[in-house]
Amino acid sequence: YYGISANLMSLSGLAIAVGMIVDGTIVVVENCFRKLHDEPDTPKLQLIAESTKEVATPVTFAVLIIAAVFIPLLSLDGLAGKLYAPMAMNIVFVMLGSLSVALILVPVLAFVLLKPTKSNDNIVMSTLKKGYAPLLMFALRYAKSLLIAVTLLFAGLVYLLALQGREFMPNLNEESIMYRVIAIPGTALSQSLETASAIETHILEHYPNEVASVLSMAGRSEKGETAQANYMEVLLTLKPGIDDLPALTHKMNEDLEHTFTHVAFVPTQPIAMRIEELLEGVKAELAIKIYGNDQKVLDGISKEIQKTIADVEGLERMEVETQLGQAQINITPNYLSLARYGISVAEVMQIIRNGIGEEPISEKIEGVKRFGIVAKVKNAKANIDAVKNMTLRTQDGAIVTLRQLCDITVEQGPSFIKRQNLSRYMVLSMEVDGRDVASFVHEADALIKNNITMPTGYYIGWAGDFKNMQEATEKLMIIIPVTLLLVILLLYTAFNSFSKAILILMNVPFGLIGGIIALVLSGIYLSVSAIVGFLAIFAIAILNGIVLVSFIDELRLRYPHVPLKDLLKNAALLRLRPVLMTAFTTLFGILPLLYATGVGSEIQYPLSVVITGGIISSTLLTLLILPSTYLLFYQNQHIVEEEATDPSRQKSALP
Structure with missing residues (x-):
């Protein structure tokens, strides 16, 4: 029912x-x-x-x-x-x-x-x-x-x-391991696929007695969560009889980090990761969310936090979500040049959308089907000179290049931006081993508050298991007294x-x-x-x-x-x-x-x-x-x- x-x-x-x-x-x-x-x-x-x-x-x-x-x-x-x-x-x-x-x-x-x-x-x-x-x-x-x-x-x-230590719920043994593999921002999808394939081959060759199958994914799926081309997931299905899963995970992680030094590995389990991601938007059992408006300031605060809590007992690993480092083409219109040639900003935006953004300039109709016609600049995203040499026609028929109208540079910027409650945030995820989450958070939070002065408008919040535990505990602190009162009333009714x-x-x-x-x-x-x-x-x-x-x-x-x-x-x-x-x-x-x-x-x-x-x-x-x-x-x-x-x-x- x-x-x-x-x-x-x-x-x-x-x-x-x-x-x-x-x-x-x-x-x-x-x-x-x-x-x-x-x-x-x-x-x-x-x-x-x-x-x-x-x-x-x-x-x-x-x-x-x-x-x-x-x-x-x-x-x-x-x-x-x-x-x-x-x-x-x-x-x-x-x-x-x-x-x-x-x-x-x-x-x-x-x-x-x-x-x-x-x-x-x-x-x-x-x-x-x-x-x-x-x-x-x-x-x-x-x-x-x-x-x-x-x-x-x-x-x-x-x-x-x-x-006694406290935690939200015990770690599950899902009889599988999932490695989150992160390359440097800007890594091409083809490079990520090669890396994922190499990791698969290495695991199958070196762990034939423990691993039954390996499945990898690079980038983002059409119906999955947002991810960049430098992000990979490698799922290992284990053979029956693995008694000490944490020990095997630790051993494999050290081996993979030593073999593939150009990427970072974060071990987890598929169900546990998806649960945390659905609830908190983070792919870790414990994480710190750093809130604020400036991406560079957030990055600086995350580095300070890493130094501050690096020696806290029980901290197994930390991983900061690398948002900066993505190469970006920055095109800034020069308004004096635009006025000299009689070209509007809208015209500049249109040529950029067509040549770089691959926006269709027209349509081809075949029966009931319509096909967009795209006139893109060859190698525009790999060669900045190709972008600078894009041409526009003025009102009197003269041809000018984009470099004559705009300042064009290559800069490092964020590969993605996350927001929650109308504020940007950055995630610092971590793994705790050999200690309960509650006491670790209590000690780490005290160190952060005592050693780091947050700029105005910037603050942190704990996510993952600790937050779930806090919410459940607060609810139970209301439920238990109500239950006790209800039991007393029933007992009084029974015995008068x-x-x-x-x-x-x-x-x-x-x-x-x-x-x-x-x-x-x-x-x-x-x-x-x-x-x-x-x-x-x-x-x-x-x-x-x-x-x-x-x-x-x-x-x-x-x-x-x-x-x-x-x-x-x-x-x-x-x-x-x-x-x-x-x-x-x-x-x-x-x-x-x-x-x-x-x-x-x-x-x-x-x-x-x-x-x-x-x-x-x-x-x-x-x-x-x-x-x-x-x-x-x-x-x-x-x-x-x-x-x-x-x-x-x-x-x-x-x-």
């Missing part, structure tokens, strides 16, 4: 949702299964209906909160929106669909398929509970100390995360208590702890993909908290006279199975993304690493810290809700 294609990111949303889609079903089925064992004398239909009703509210709000966490991602724009909005939309629709399945279809299937069993737990669950019970009692006994320790751990990890909402939200750092640890240990920079992973962990932690807290409240309504510590132990043990099942199903759903190795898997990897680490910590800490936190919140409160006064709901002993 929304026209989302089955692409890498939309399918990633399904992969993430596969684990969470059954969470509501697991809670419903597990509750029905336990009730069938505990109350075998109750009619089965009544038991299934009561069991489903008992968990309907927490399941509904848990699923709605998961959807609410991902809905704000739909407001992302730019490249981040293109990448992550389809994934978020798929997760939202899948989760909303799973809610109707869990509350309508699953109870019917439970009534048909489930049967009472003699034992509520199998040997695996019995073993897990025996190991979990003493840990839980220890956590309840030292609740305050444990909560303080976990809080300090979380604070330390947040500080560590702040020191702000203290319960805060209690469940305190479960979120438990999941973030594992995500941060996994991110740091794997050496991955904090990217938009990783942030989306943290949002997924946020949803999973909320789900675990709702399942456990709602069950604790239900037991307190039924057993108001049982000591809270005993009741918490019993609730945690009874909810151990659904919490573990939801954790493992989500974990198994994310594992294919974690171990994927195909093209584009680099985008999914930070997300899957964060979710994997977060699931582990969220599950373990939810089962230990959440009951302890509940004890600290409500240890002096004996009755949770007014319904506890209803004698029909009260029982004297725990099940």
Whole structure:
């Protein structure tokens, strides 16, 4: 309906949702299964209906909160929106669909398929509970100390995360290399074609085991981007099995630069280059745009910037967009000479357009076809004397040459001029290796501001990955607080208590702890993909908290006279199975993304690493810290809700 294609990111949303889609079903089925064992004398239909009703509210709000966490991602724009909005939309629709399945279809299937069993737990669950019970009692006994320790751990990890490098998204391994090859301005197209052909031959001869095919292009295509005849692109399709693409690229680049010294090589990858070019108009992952009106001043500023940031750690290479250096014929009319011979400027322009610009002077008609007749001066663009000797006829019939009417010189000028926001600009592109883009830009920008004084009307702006990252981060800084507020409102609606909402939200750092640890240990920079992973962990932690807290409240309504510590132990043990099942199903759903190795898997990897680490910590800490936190919140409160006064709901002993 929304026209989302089955692409890498939309399918990633399904992969993430596969684990969470059954969470509501697991809670419903597990509750029905336990009730069938505990109350075998109750009619089965009544038991299934009561069991489903008992968990309907927490399941509904848990699923709605998961959807609410991902809905704000739909407001992302730019490249981040293109990448992550389809994934978020798929997760939202899948989760909303799973809610109707869990509350309508699953109870019917439970009534048909489930049967009472003699034992509520199998040997695996019995073993897990025996190991979990003493840990839980220890956590309840030292609740305050444990909560303080976990809080300090979380604070330390947040500080560590702040020191972690940042990037917009990981570099893709496209299994191909593209070299941008730039010759000096003014290079003829035939020379560029010869150079490109020589590069092709050299690569195929020296890298037969790595390169499957080579394709080169010189100049500009009719439907492509603007480029001069001195610009070439060489695309290498690699053979399967290349493990270290950056190392191969570096090795080939050094070889090519040593062999072809008259041109400059800039390595990139085709998709990455086209994305940056479409978004920012630059063919690099990171670039500085220098804005101003005078081309020579822009060129001078670019040289100053190159000297200033040349020694910044992580800078692999720099390339300034060579705009000056194009040989140009400059024809300046001499108005005294024009007046002497009675020739107007328009007549001079017309002869130039005809002789040099190849503007047709007439037409030849053959049937329905028309052909322009061009009277051009031979070798006009290669021989300035041919231009100077072009002739015009005066009103009295005399013939004069163009050199008698104009000052004609050959000067060096710009080969092209770029404009943005009504201002000229020049691009200084660069490659950063071994360091995150954000810290590099922060250091380089500070050096530029401290060491270079910009003339009035001239300024710089960063483009490429850094700008994309800035825009996505600013958007997320708005989205995350809105999401948090929406989650609090849903939790308050579910429990009619702000203290319960805060209690469940305190479960979120438990999941973030594992995500941060996994991110740091794997050496991955904090990217938009990783942030989306943290949002997924946020949803999973909320789900675990709702399942456990709602069950604790239900037991307190039924057993108001049982000591809270005993009741918490019993609730945690009874909810151990659904919490573990939801954790493992989500974990198994994310594992294919974690171990994927195909093209584009680099985008999914930070997300899957964060979710994997977060699931582990969220599950373990939810089962230990959440009951302890509940004890600290409500240890002096004996009755949770007014319904506890209803004698029909009260029982004297725990099940």
